Amino acid sequence: MSRLHLTFECREQRCGATLDSAPGTTGLLIVSGGNEIRAGAFNGQSQLAAEIARAGFPVFRFDRRGIADSEGTNRGFRRSGRDIAAALLAFRAIAPQVQRVVAFGNCDAASALMLAGGAECDALVLSNPWTIDESEDSTPPPAAIRSRYAQKLKSPQELARLLSGGVDLKKLSRGMVKAMRPRSIPSSLADQMKSGLDSFGGPVRFLLAEADRTAQVFAERWDADDDRIARCPGADHAFSDGEARAWLRARLLETLRAYRVK
Incomplete structure (x- = not known):
């Protein structure tokens, strides 16, 4: 396994990216949430990429336009579909053996993937999707x-x-x-995410950190009977402690192994 730092273009603007190489024909595309750089919170995505690559699956991370090493204007997660699509093309170009791509996003990166209808990836792992509209207040649900x-x-x-x-x-x-108040009312963002995901035909898995407010709001606004949901007890938003990190890594590897080319 080796780590390669590179750039790719999105709408004539240069974006920073990192490939953790591996021989596998199924790869992982990590989409950063919020305004995080591609290393992730507490360097967590960088560590995760190295661990996944050591298991045999190449991993591609990137900074969307206007973030960290990437040129351009930060257009927010709602308008990041072109950034994800350009990163996917770059991933396939730099790792030509990759035939299937599993995309992983946490928080509004998960929302971005849903809004983009999967962004032409083959499978999705969506953790703690952000469903809170900009007009909502900050009172905990x-x-x-x-x-x-x-x-x-x-x-x-x-x-x-x-x-x-x-x-x-x-x-x-x-x-x-x-x-004791009733469940949170649905949001227009949640409706848009559901509509986008309905157009995606590949496998989907939701991962919820049970101690995370964002995950709790999503759970209230999503179908409680959705059997694609898995929960990590006690985990925070970034799956930052050791047990939660191991749980997240195991779930990603399960998806990659289940969907690899045989």
Whole structure:
């Protein structure tokens, strides 16, 4: 396995990219979420790429236009379809043995892949998809509040604070009222993502970090009976702790192995 830093063009603007090479004919395209550089939060995507490549699957990462090493203007995740398409073409060109590509995106990168109808990739792994419209306020949704209180009730320290009078009961009661509210209403973004995904014919897998607010909102706004959803207990948004990272890597390798060319 070796790591190659390269550039490719998207609409006559140069974008930075990295290939972790491997001999496999099925590859992983990692799409960065938010305004993250292609290394990911806490360098997590860089580490993940190396681990996946060591298992035999080439991995391509890139900075969309206006981010990090890439030229141009940052147009946001809603308008990143051309960036993903250009990265896919570059991946296939630099690793010509690759016949199938699994795309992985976290947060609004997952949303971008859904909005783009899979962006001409062969399979999708979508973690913690972002479904919150720009017009929504920052108040945590009922699911997030319920999850927070459930974690507190498992903590001996928090129970001791409650019994000793160290908890603001007025604040607690307001939180409990919010927690009992009905599920979050659907968002127009979630509807658009569903419509985009409906046009995709390949395999799809959703990965949700159970301690993450973004994942909790998605779960409220998506079909609860969707058997494509897998949940990682206690994981944060970036799957940053050791067990969560191992869980994420295992799920990606399962998809790559299931969809590799035989």
